[in-house]
Structures are given as C-alpha cells and as structure tokens.
Amino acid sequence: MHQLLAVFMALPNACLLAWGWRRCGLALGAGGISSFALPPYGLWPLLAGTIPVLVWLLDGAVEHGSGRNKQRLLAGFSIGWWFGFGFFLAGFWWIGSAFLVDGDRFAWMMPFAVVAMPTGLALFPAIAMSVVARFWSEGSWRLLLLALALSTSDYIRGHILTGFPWNTFGYVFADTIVLAQTASLIGVYGLGLLALLVFSTPAVLADSIARGKKIVIMGAGALCLLGMGIFGAVRLFLVADPDVSAVDLRIVQPAVAQNEKWLPENRERIFQSYLDLSSQSWANNARSGVERLLIWPESAVPFLLTDSPDALVRIAGVLDGDMSFVTGAVRAEPSADGAVYFNSVYLFDPDGTVQDAYDKVHLVPFGEYLPLEDLLETLGLKALVNAPGTFQPGFRNRVLSLQSGTSFQPLICYEAIFPEIAGSTDTRADFLLNVTNDAWFGDSPGPYQHLAQAKMRSIEQGLPLVRAANTGVSAVFDAKGRKVAFLSIGERGALDVALPGKMLSTGFSKYGDFFFFAMTFLLLGLILAQRHNRHSRKN
Numbered sequence: 001m002h003q004l005l006a007v008f009m010a011l012p013n014a015c016l017l018a019w020g021w022r023r024c025g026l027a028l029g030a031g032g033i034s035s036f037a038l039p040p041y042g043l044w045p046l047l048a049g050t051i052p053v054l055v056w057l058l059d060g061a062v063e064h065g066s067g068r069n070k071q072r073l074l075a076g077f078s079i080g081w082w083f084g085f086g087f088f089l090a091g092f093w094w095i096g097s098a099f100l101v102d103g104d105r106f107a108w109m110m111p112f113a114v115v116a117m118p119t120g121l122a123l124f125p126a127i128a129m130s131v132v133a134r135f136w137s138e139g140s141w142r143l144l145l146l147a148l149a150l151s152t153s154d155y156i157r158g159h160i161l162t163g164f165p166w167n168t169f170g171y172v173f174a175d176t177i178v179l180a181q182t183a184s185l186i187g188v189y190g191l192g193l194l195a196l197l198v199f200s201t202p203a204v205l206a207d208s209i210a211r212g213k214k215i216v217i218m219g220a221g222a223l224c225l226l227g228m229g230i231f232g233a234v235r236l237f238l239v240a241d242p243d244v245s246a247v248d249l250r251i252v253q254p255a256v257a258q259n260e261k262w263l264p265e266n267r268e269r270i271f272q273s274y275l276d277l278s279s280q281s282w283a284n285n286a287r288s289g290v291e292r293l294l295i296w297p298e299s300a301v302p303f304l305l306t307d308s309p310d311a312l313v314r315i316a317g318v319l320d321g322d323m324s325f326v327t328g329a330v331r332a333e334p335s336a337d338g339a340v341y342f343n344s345v346y347l348f349d350p351d352g353t354v355q356d357a358y359d360k361v362h363l364v365p366f367g368e369y370l371p372l373e374d375l376l377e378t379l380g381l382k383a384l385v386n387a388p389g390t391f392q393p394g395f396r397n398r399v400l401s402l403q404s405g406t407s408f409q410p411l412i413c414y415e416a417i418f419p420e421i422a423g424s425t426d427t428r429a430d431f432l433l434n435v436t437n438d439a440w441f442g443d444s445p446g447p448y449q450h451l452a453q454a455k456m457r458s459i460e461q462g463l464p465l466v467r468a469a470n471t472g473v474s475a476v477f478d479a480k481g482r483k484v485a486f487l488s489i490g491e492r493g494a495l496d497v498a499l500p501g502k503m504l505s506t507g508f509s510k511y512g513d514f515f516f517f518a519m520t521f522l523l524l525g526l527i528l529a530q531r532h533n534r535h536s537r538k539n
Contacts, residue, residue, distance in 0.1 A: 011049070012206035015056030024082045027057055031086030038091065038167050040448035042175035044195070051196060052203035054083060054129070055146060059206075062136045069134060076133025077126045084122030091167045092117055094444035098367075121157065121164070128153035140204055140217055141530040147196035148523045155189050155516070158418070162365055166417055167449060169195050174452040177481060179225070181232035183459045185507040187419050190516035193523075198224050236480055242501030245430065246290045247406050249466060249499050250323075252277045253297070253474040255492040258439040261470075262302050271301050271311060273492075278318045283496040291404050293499075294319065297468040298328035298413050298435040299343065305329045306346075306354065316352025324350055324402050328412060328435040328468075331357060343368060343391050345410040345435060347400045356401075359394025360412040362421060367414075397421055399429045406499075408433045408466070416454040423461045423509050430502050432457055432465045439471040443489045447473060455481050462503035479503040 018026055030053040037044045061075040062068075095117060099110035128149040136142055151169065158165030169192030173179040183191050201221035204214045254273045260266050278294055305311060305327070319325055324347065331344035342359040349355045363369050368391040397415075401407040409429040413436040415421050422432055434454045438447035451473045458465035459481035467475045475486035478500035485497040507515065 011053060012056045015053055016060035016206075018057065018060060023057060023061060024078065026053060027079045027082035028086040030054060030057075031083035031088075032090040033086075034083075035087050035090035035167070037172045038449070039171060039174050039452035040445050042172075044172040044176065044199075047172060047195065047199035048202050051146075051199045052205075054079065055143065055200060055203035056206060058129070058133055058136055058142075058146075062133055072133040072136065073130045076130040076136070079133075080129025081122045081126035083129070084125035085118050087125070088118035088121045088167075089115075091445075091449075092121075094441050094446040097442050097444055097446070098440040124153040124157045125150060135531075137531075138207075139530065140207070140209070140213075141527055143200040143203060143217075144197070144523050144527055147193060147200055148520060148527070150196050151189060151193035151516075152520065154192050155513075158189070162362070163418065165419070166453070168192050171449075171452060171456065173228075174456055178232035178236060179228050180456065180459055180481060181235045182228045183456055183508065184235065184462060185231075186515040186519070187460055187508045187513055188456055189419070189513060190519060193516065193519055194224060194228065197221065236482075239503075242479060242503055245406065245499040245501050246404075247402070247499040248282075248286055248290050248292045249295060249476065249495075249497050250278065250282070250292065251295045251466065251468045251474045251476070251487070251495040251497075252300075253469060253472055253487045253491065253493055253495065254300075255471050255490055256439065257471070258437070261439070267302055271314075274300060275314060275318055277492075277494045280494060285498070286496055287498065290498075291402060291406065292323040293402065294323045294325045295433070295435070295466065295468045296325075296327035297470045297474070298437040299330055300327045300470070301329065304332055306331070312352060315348070319348070319350050319352055321350045324348065324355075325352075326400075326408075326410075326433065326435075328437075331359065340392050341390070342394060343412055344394075345400070345412060345433070347402075349403065355403075358398055358400060358410045358412075360391070360415065361394045361397055362415050362418060363391055363393050364414045397424045399425045399427050406430050410435065411454070411457070413437065416457060417450070419457065419460055419508075420512065422457040423463075428502075428505065428509070429463065431499060432461065432463050434465060434467045435469075436467065437470040438473075442471075447471075447489060451475065455483075460506065460508045462506040462509060464500040464502060466499070476500065 015026055030050040033046055034050040037046045057079050058076065061079060063071050093114055096110040096114040099106040099113060132145055132149045135145060154168040158168065168188060170188035172195050173191060198221040201218045204217045252274055254270065254277065256270055261270065274296060315325065326345060326347050329344055329346055331342040332339045344360065345358045346354055347356045397409065399407045399409050407429045408431045409422065409425055411422060411432055411434045416434040436450065438450055441447055454465060454467055455477050458477045458479060462479050464479050465477045472487055472489040472491055474495055476484040476497050478484055479502050484500060485495055487493055487495050
C-alpha cells in the first residue's frame with residue numbers, strides 16, 4: 001500500500017516535467033489504463049489515477065502569458081489525442097476479429113481498421129482537450145472545465161454524423177448496479193459527467209493550496225459517489241419491484257460460428273438446430289395459463305425466411321398455435337432497381353403468420369452499408385455483413401404488440417448502444433427487445449461491452465430488457481438493470497424465463513438528456529463566474 005501511494009505521489013512531478021515523447025507516452029498510457037475502468041473489467045477506481053494524469057500533463061504543458069494561444073491549443077490537442085488513441089485502441093482492439101471471419105476477402109483490412117478507428121475517434125478528446133488548454137489556468141475550477149469538455153465530447157461523438165457512443169465514460173458504473181441507478185435520472189452522458197468530476201478531484205493533491213481545501217474538494221467527490229450510492233440503494237431496495245408480467249419467454253441461442261453460418265451446406269443443420277431448441281420441453285419454472293413468446297436472434301437463419309414456405313410451415317409446427325414468435329431476419333422488398341434488403345425483426349402470430357415487422361433504422365457503417373459506396377467499392381472495399389446487397393434503413397423506430405397487447409420495442413444489434421433510440425417511440429413499450437449477432441467478435445471484450453450498454457437502456461427507461469444473441473450473451477434484465485437469467489458466450493441452449501414487469505416512467509425516459517444539459521450549463525456558469533472573479537481581482 002505504501003509503495004502504491006509512493007508511485008501515485010511521484011506521478012504529478014513526472015507529468016509536470018514531461019515533454020516530447022514522454023508527455024505523449026504518459027497520455028497514451030493513461031488512456032490505455034482508463035479503458036480497463038469500463039466493462040468487462042469494471043475497474044472504475046483506476047480513473048482516480050488516470051484522469052488526474054491529464055490534469056497534471058496540462059499543468060506542465062500549458063504556457064502562460066499573452067500570445068501563447070497556439071501553443072496551448074497544440075499542447076492540449078496532442079495530450080488529448082494520445083490519451084484518446086490509447087483509450088480507444090485498448091478498448092476496441094477486438095474489432096479486428098470481424099475481419100478474420102471471411103479472412104480471404106477482409107484479413108488485409110484488419111490492421112488498418114484496428115489502428116484507423118482509434119486514430120479517428122481520438123480526435124474527439126483531442127479537440128476537447130485543445131479547448132480546455134486554451135482556457136487552462138491555476139485553480140480547482142480547471143477540474144470542472146476538464147470534466148465538462150470530455151463529457152461534451154462523448155455526447156458529440158454519440159450524435160455527430162451517424163454517431164458512435166460506444167464506451168462513453170458513463171459506462172464505468174455499468175457493472176456496479178447500485179451506482180448505475182443514477183442513469184435512470186440523468187442518463188449515461190450525465191453519469192459520465194459525474195464520473196469525470198469525481199475522479200478528477202485527486203489531482204488537487206499536487207496543488208499548492210491549503211490542506212483543508214484539498215480535503216473539501218476530494219470530500220465533495222466522495223460525497224457525490226455516496227449520494228449516487230444512496231440513490232441507487234433506495235431505487236433498488238426500497239422502490240417496490242413491479243409484478244412479473246403474464247408472459248413467459250423462450251430465448252434460443254444456437255451458438256453458430258459466424259464463418260459457418262452462410263455456407264450453403266450448413267443451411268438445413270442450422271435451421272433444424274433452431275427448431276430443436278425451440279420445441280424442447282419447457283423448464284420447470286414455466287407457468288401454465290400465460291402467454292408464451294419464442295425469440296430468435298438477429299438474422300437468425302441464413303436465407304430469406306418469408307421466401308421459404310417450407311420453413312414457415314415447420315416454424316408453425318413448433319409454435320403449435322400456442323406461442324407467438326419473434327425473430328431477426330433479412331427482409332427483401334421488390335423495387336424498380338431490383339430487390340431492396342432490410343435488417344428486420346418479424347413478429348409471428350401463434351398460427352405462424354406474419355403479424356408485423358420492424359426494419360432497423362440505425363445501420364452500422366462499413367458493416368451493413370458503405371458510406372460513399374460507389375467510391376469505396378472502386379477501391380476494393382465492401383460491407384462486411386453477408387447479404388445479397390447492402391441494407392437500407394427503416395423509416396422509424398416503433399413498438400410491436402403481441403395479440404394480448406403486451407408490447408416491445410425492437411433494438412437490432414447496434415441500436416441498443418444509443419440512449420436516444422430506446423424509448424423514442426410514440427407509445428411506451430412493456431419491454432425492450434435487443435436481438436443481435438456478436439459472433440463476429442468471438443469471446444472478446446466486444447460482446448460484453450455491448451451487453452453492458454444494452455443493460456443500461458433498461459435502467460434509463462425503467463423497462464425490462466430481453467436480449468437474444470446468436471453466440472451470446474443472451475440475457476434478461478429487469479427494469480432496474482438486474483440480471484434475471486443468461487446464457488454464456490458460446491453456450492448452446494434455450495433460456496426459459498418469465499418476463500419481468502415494467503416500472504413507472506423514469507426521469508430519463510420522460511426528459512431525455514435534459515438533466516445532462518442542465519448540469520452542463522450549471523458547470524459552464526460556475527466556470528465563467530470563477531474566471532470573471534479571478535480577472536476582477538487582478539484588476
């Protein structure tokens with residue numbers, strides 16, 4: 001313990017005196033270590049060491065005095081970019097697995113993708129840190145500025161262009177269920193802002209201020225964590241759990257390897273595997289007299305389901321007039337230029353007829369479609385997903401309803417990482433349904449990160465989340481984000497579980513990111529007031 005404390009106390013001097021490649025290396029290391037604060041590791045106390053490193057690096061890099069704006073901007077950009085590159089490289093290295101599934105065509109792209117993605121995403125913290133450096137000065141208010149800028153960059157990253165809010169800072173609490181409950185009020189972006197505020201406070205240990213002031217600042221961070229813990233405990237243990245709904249679920253996880261799924265010779269074996277798992281005897285916890293719903297994952301079968309009458313007849317036999325059925329599937333529609341394809345969810349009645357369908361709205365760039373398709377295809381690039389053509393997006397997010405009236409909002413794969421998509425429908429669903437295929441990434445951190453982010457949607461919305469994944473993790477979470485049941489990565493089986501009930505609307509489900517914006521403007525006001533007071537004292 002004493003050795004760990006000694007290392008931590010040596011960090012400020014190392015950061016303050018660093019320059020050139022040493023400064024870049026410290027920022028890179030801080031970013032890489034910070035990624036382990038997120039799922040699947042969940043070592044969030046690490047941020048209490050890495051976020052202060054950013055503060056100390058800026059303290060040592062920023063040159064004070066007039067005419068130094070350019071140097072400040074460049075120094076902040078460099079520190080932010082290297083931090084971001086380390087953070088995203090350590091957090092996203094697993095994306096390379098997708099390029100090995102069809103290695104003959106895509107393996108050559110893997111090293112470029114693994115490096116290019118962190119390179120581009122690092123621009124967000126780089127720009128944020130350059131703004132921070134421009135207005136950097138002595139005083140504890142600079143911690144507010146850093147937290148405000150980085151959380152805002154997370155929000156912008158989640159919305160600009162098509163948006164990519166994967167591994168935002170708010171997910172550091174995703175696996176600490178008590179602290180994660182605060183997301184029901186302020187959402188994941190607000191949670192990220194609180195995390196950055198809390199974990200920046202140890203930076204004052206190196207400040208030349210009174211010991212009492214240091215205690216007050218760090219105590220404020222500790223009180224914030226305590227407040228989050230109290231709020232979470234009240235919501236988890238004192239707010240009554242809703243009654244279990246009158247629906248029993250069967251979630252099928254066939255565990256089909258991605259490189260085997262689309263081989264023609266495997267078509268019948270894969271389809272029969274789904275049927276066998278779907279028709280097996282229900283577990284002992286199954287209830288009589290309740291509605292039953294069978295669920296298959298994203299693009300479950302390797303063919304156009306509605307173009308195969310024989311397959312539909314065999315599915316109807318499994319349903320036996322007793323179960324409704326939901327599956328992910330590729331859907332085709334004729335058009336003047338040939339068929340148009342959608343990544344869809346079908347809802348079948350118990351008699352095996354299609355009742356409704358939802359088409360995925362938010363597609364994965366480079367996976368399900370190519371931006372600037374004509375140009376990139378001339379360079380030899382193609383979308384990764386095996387489909388007859390690139391997918392077209394659906395028109396809107398919507399709720400589907402079973403015959404009994406129980407409703408759900410489909411979130412197809414990638415859509416579950418967007419807080420604004422869940423709950424974006426005109427009517428509030430009874431549960432969220434995330435169908436996905438994470439087989440592209442094997443048993444890497446990727447599927448676990450995806451699971452943690454999907455789970456956060458249940459806390460934000462106060463709705464149970466049901467997840468069907470081809471190779472795992474398939475799971476059910478209640479309306480407070482607690483895991484009710486799951487099937488592990490690579491496990492073949494069927495998960496039988498009662499659908500948890502939904503809670504009353506949460507603050508986030510009613511007001512979205514309002515509280516995050518309110519916190520942001522409050523911090524901005526405090527920062528401006530502090531700067532005004534400081535300039536007034538100088539004059």
